[in-house]
Amino acid sequence: MKQYRMRPGRLAAKAILALAGFLAAFPLVWTALNALKNNVDIITRVPKVIFTPTLANISYILGRDSVLTGLYNSAVACGAAVLIGIVLGLPAAYAVARYPNRFAGDIQFFVLSLRFLPPVAVAIPLMVIWLQLGLYDTLPALIVTYSLLTISVIMWLAIPAFQGVPKEIEEAAFVDGYGAYSVFWRIALPVAARSLIGAIAFSFVLVWNEFLIALMLSSSNAKTLPIVASELSQQGMNVPWGILNASVVLLSLPPLLFLGVLSGFLNSVFRQKKS
Amino acid sequence: MRRRSSLPVTFLVPTLAILLVLSMVPTLYAIVIALQNRELSAPGYSWIWFSNFADLFTDRRFLNAVWVSVKWEIVTVIATMVVAIGLGVLMFEVAGPRLRNFYCLLFIIPVLLPRVSAAFVWKFAYHPLYGIATYPYRLITGGLIFDPLSKPGTALFAVASVDVWQWGLFFAVIVLKLLETLPPQPIEAARLDHARRWQIHAHVTLPMLKAPLISLMFVKMIESLRSFDLIYVMTRGGPGVATETLDMYAFSQGFIESGKVSYASAMAVLMMIATVITFTMLWKRVQA
Numbered sequence: 417m418k419q420y421r422m423r424p425g426r427l428a429a430k431a432i433l434a435l436a437g438f439l440a441a442f443p444l445v446w447t448a449l450n451a452l453k454n455n456v457d458i459i460t461r462v463p464k465v466i467f468t469p470t471l472a473n474i475s476y477i478l479g480r481d482s483v484l485t486g487l488y489n490s491a492v493a494c495g496a497a498v499l500i501g502i503v504l505g506l507p508a509a510y511a512v513a514r515y516p517n518r519f520a521g522d523i524q525f526f527v528l529s530l531r532f533l534p535p536v537a538v539a540i541p542l543m544v545i546w547l548q549l550g551l552y553d554t555l556p557a558l559i560v561t562y563s564l565l566t567i568s569v570i571m572w573l574a575i576p577a578f579q580g581v582p583k584e585i586e587e588a589a590f591v592d593g594y595g596a597y598s599v600f601w602r603i604a605l606p607v608a609a610r611s612l613i614g615a616i617a618f619s620f621v622l623v624w625n626e627f628l629i630a631l632m633l634s635s636s637n638a639k640t641l642p643i644v645a646s647e648l649s650q651q652g653m654n655v656p657w658g659i660l661n662a663s664v665v666l667l668s669l670p671p672l673l674f675l676g677v678l679s680g681f682l683n684s685v686f687r688q689k690k691s
Numbered sequence: 692m693r694r695r696s697s698l699p700v701t702f703l704v705p706t707l708a709i710l711l712v713l714s715m716v717p718t719l720y721a722i723v724i725a726l727q728n729r730e731l732s733a734p735g736y737s738w739i740w741f742s743n744f745a746d747l748f749t750d751r752r753f754l755n756a757v758w759v760s761v762k763w764e765i766v767t768v769i770a771t772m773v774v775a776i777g778l779g780v781l782m783f784e785v786a787g788p789r790l791r792n793f794y795c796l797l798f799i800i801p802v803l804l805p806r807v808s809a810a811f812v813w814k815f816a817y818h819p820l821y822g823i824a825t826y827p828y829r830l831i832t833g834g835l836i837f838d839p840l841s842k843p844g845t846a847l848f849a850v851a852s853v854d855v856w857q858w859g860l861f862f863a864v865i866v867l868k869l870l871e872t873l874p875p876q877p878i879e880a881a882r883l884d885h886a887r888r889w890q891i892h893a894h895v896t897l898p899m900l901k902a903p904l905i906s907l908m909f910v911k912m913i914e915s916l917r918s919f920d921l922i923y924v925m926t927r928g929g930p931g932v933a934t935e936t937l938d939m940y941a942f943s944q945g946f947i948e949s950g951k952v953s954y955a956s957a958m959a960v961l962m963m964i965a966t967v968i969t970f971t972m973l974w975k976r977v978q979a
Contacts, residue, residue, distance in 0.1 A: 433782060
C-alpha cells in the first residue's frame with residue numbers, strides 16, 4: 417500500500433468515521449451513566465457529567481419481584497427454545513448441506529419464508545389457540561412459539577457452516593469405515609463448531625430481544641424481561657428515570673456478552689466466501 | 692463415496708414436519724379468525740366471511756396505517772443502505788486493519804441491543820428538556836424546545852433514526868467485509884488510470900458487489916417489517932396516528948382499544964399475503 421499524504425478529504429473521512437463510532441457507543445454509555453445517577457442529576461437542562469454515583473437504581477431493580485420473574489422467564493423461554501433449535505435445526509441443516517436433493521432449494525426457501533410472516537399474523541391466532549388450550553400466559557406456550565424462530569434461524573445459518581467443512585475430511589472418514597451418523601457427530605459437528613456457535617448465539621439474541629409475541633402471549637405469569645422493562649416506563653410522567661435506565665442496562669447485557677462471538681462469526685462467514 | 696443412508700430422512704423429516712405444523716397452524720387459523728367476528732370480551736362468535744375485509748377498505752385509519760408502513764419501509768431501507776455503503780467505503784479507504792476491527796466491534800453493538808432497549812435509550816435522548824440528543828439544540832438556541840417525537844412531521848423520522856442506528860451501522864461492517872473480499876487487481880487498474888477514489892467505488896467496486904448488496908437490501912426490507920417494538924415504546928403510534936404502522940394498528944384494535952381480534956386478524960392476513968407475495972417475487976428475482 418502506498419502511503420498518502422493527509423488531504424482534507426481524507427481528514428474529513430476520518431472525522432465522519434470517528435463521529436459514527438461515537439454515535440454507535442455513546443448513547444449506551446450515557447444510559448449506563450444515568451443508571452448510576454440520582455433522579456435530580458438526570459433531570460437537568462444541561463447534561464451532568466460529574467455527579468455522585470449511586471447504586472440505588474440497580475439495587476431497586478434487582479430487588480423487584482417482577483424483574484426477577486421476568487429474568488427467569490426470559491432465561492427459561494430463550495434457553496429452552498434455543499436448545500430445541502439446536503436439536504432439530506443442526507441435523508436438518510447438515511442433511512440439506514451434505515445430501516443435496518431436488519427439494520434442497522425449496523426447503524431453504526421455506527425456512528427463509530418463515531421470516532416473512534408478520535409477527536402479528538402469528539401472534540394473534542396463537543393467542544386464541546393457547547387460550548383455548550388453557551396454555552395462554554405459560555412458559556411452554558412461549559417456548560413452542562419461539563422454537564419456530566430458533567429452529568428456522570439456526571437451520572438457515574448452519575447450512576453454509578456445514579457446507580464450509582472441507583468435503584475431503586468427510587470422505588476420508590467414510591473410507592475409514594465411519595457411518596453417516598458418526599461422520600456427522602465426530603467430523604462435521606466439531607469441524608464446523610465455531611460457525612455453529614455463532615449461529616446459535618445469533619438465535620439466542622433474536623429470541624431474547626423478541627417483544628411483540630411475548631407481549632401478546634403473556635398477561636402476568638409468563639412476562640419476559642423486555643415486557644417488564646417496557647412496563648416500568650408507563651408509570652405516568654414522573655418516570656423514575658434512573659430505574660428505567662438501570663433496567664435497560666440489565667436487559668441489554670446478555671446480548672452484549674455475545675459481541676465477541678458474533679463478530680468472530682461474521683469474520684468467518686466472509687473468510688469462507690473469499691476462499 | 693457417500694453410501695445410501697437413512698440420514699437425510701431421519702434428520703430432515705421431523706424438523707420439517709414440526710416447522711410446517713408450527714407455521715401452518717397459526718397461518719391458517721389467522722385466516723379462519725379473520726372470517727369470524729371474535730372479540731376478546733365475548734366468548735361467542737359467528738362467521739361473517741369477508742365483511743372484516745370490506746370494512747378495512749373503508750377504514751381511514753387502516754389506509755393511513757398502510758401509508759405509514761410504506762413510508763417506514765422506504766425511509767428505513769434507503770437510509771440504512773446509504774449509511775452502510777457510505778461508512779463501509781470510508782472504513783475501507785481510510786482505516787487501517789486495527790482501526791477497522793475497532794470500528795467493526797463498535798458498529799455491531801447497536802444491532803445487538805433489544806429493540807426495546809434501543810427505543811428507551813433514544814426516547815431519553817430525544818426528551819425535549821433533559822435529552823442528550825436535543826441538548827446541542829438547546830445550547831445553540833439558548834433553551835428553545837425541540838421535541839421530535841411529538842411532532843407529526845418528525846416523529847416517524849425520529850423513530851426511523853433509531854432503526855438506522857441499529858441496522859445501518861451493522862450493515863456498514865458487512866459492506867466493509869464485502870469490499871475486503873474483492874480481488875485487488877481491478878482497483879489497482881482503475882488507480883493506474885488516475886481514477887479518483889470515489890470514482891473507483893462508484894464504477895468498479897460497488898457494481899462488482901451488486902448481487903450481495905441487493906441481498907442485503909432484501910434482508911433489510913424483511914427486518915424493517917418488525918418496527919413494532921420501536922414504535923410501541925417510543926410513540927405508541929402517535930402523535931395522533933402519525934407513526935401508526937399496520938402492526939401497531941392491528942395490535943391496538945385487537946388488544947388496547949376494542950379487543951376486536953377478528954378485525955385485527957383480517958389486517959394481519961392482508962399483511963401476510965402482501966409480504967409473502969412481494970418477498971417471494973423479489974427472492975426469485977434475486978436468486979435468478
